[in-house]
Amino acid sequence: MARALVVFESMFGNTRTVAEAVGAGLAGGRQVDVVEVAAAPDVLPDDVDLLVVGAPTHAFSLSRASTRKSASDQATGEIVSRGRGVREWLDALAPADRTVSAIAFDTKVKVGWLPGSAAKAITKRLRRLRFTVAGAPVSFYVGGTPGPLLDGEVDRATAWARTIRATSRT
Numbered sequence: 001m002a003r004a005l006v007v008f009e010s011m012f013g014n015t016r017t018v019a020e021a022v023g024a025g026l027a028g029g030r031q032v033d034v035v036e037v038a039a040a041p042d043v044l045p046d047d048v049d050l051l052v053v054g055a056p057t058h059a060f061s062l063s064r065a066s067t068r069k070s071a072s073d074q075a076t077g078e079i080v081s082r083g084r085g086v087r088e089w090l091d092a093l094a095p096a097d098r099t100v101s102a103i104a105f106d107t108k109v110k111v112g113w114l115p116g117s118a119a120k121a122i123t124k125r126l127r128r129l130r131f132t133v134a135g136a137p138v139s140f141y142v143g144g145t146p147g148p149l150l151d152g153e154v155d156r157a158t159a160w161a162r163t164i165r166a167t168s169r170t
């Protein structure tokens with residue numbers, strides 16, 4: 001059976017919550033694994049035909065060691081991603097050697113119009129790695145740096161994943 005892999009990075013847990021909702025929305029017809037980025041494979045297993053990548057937006061783009069340190073300094077609870085971020089994982093990820101659909105999401109704060117999106121940066125990199133980008137990057141919103149996700153965002157994530165499932169069925 002084909003498999004979907006959802007890889008996420010998360011400091012305060014909001015992006016993890018979205019990743020889990022995406023995993024739930026993708027389920028059905030495929031095995032779905034939701035994996036924190038430190039545990040994500042650098043070479044995709046042969047049965048993976050759909051890759052979904054999510055990360056928090058930091059300083060208008062993907063996190064760096066310095067922004068992750070800043071997040072840790074602000075945290076009152078456990079930090080989820082303590083190792084590499086999605087930026088470093090994508091640096092290590094082997095290019096696609098077959099057709100693998102891929103799509104990105106991020107989390108970000110909703111304060112007027114704030115430019116920059118980790119998901120846009122992920123999408124560019126996925127394209128460079130020769131994945132078949134299956135749709136536009138999508139943002140899910142938090143109320144502030146530590147969260148929480150705004151009302152309705154978890155349901156929106158599940159619904160988004162259902163549309164990916166419908167359009168990328170093998």
Ligand SMILES: Cc1cc2nc3c(=O)[nH]c(=O)nc-3n(C[C@H](O)[C@H](O)[C@H](O)COP(=O)(O)O)c2cc1C
Pocket residue numbers: 009010011012013014015016056057058059060061067068070071107108109110114115116142144145146147
């Ligand atoms: C160092 C740092 C920089 C950030 N920069 C941005 C930004 O440029 N734009 C934005 O919308 N949110 C920014 N945020 C808020 C994060 O997007 C927010 O903390 C994240 O969505 C929460 O997800 P997480 O709980 O999975 O880490 C920043 C947060 C941190 C800690």
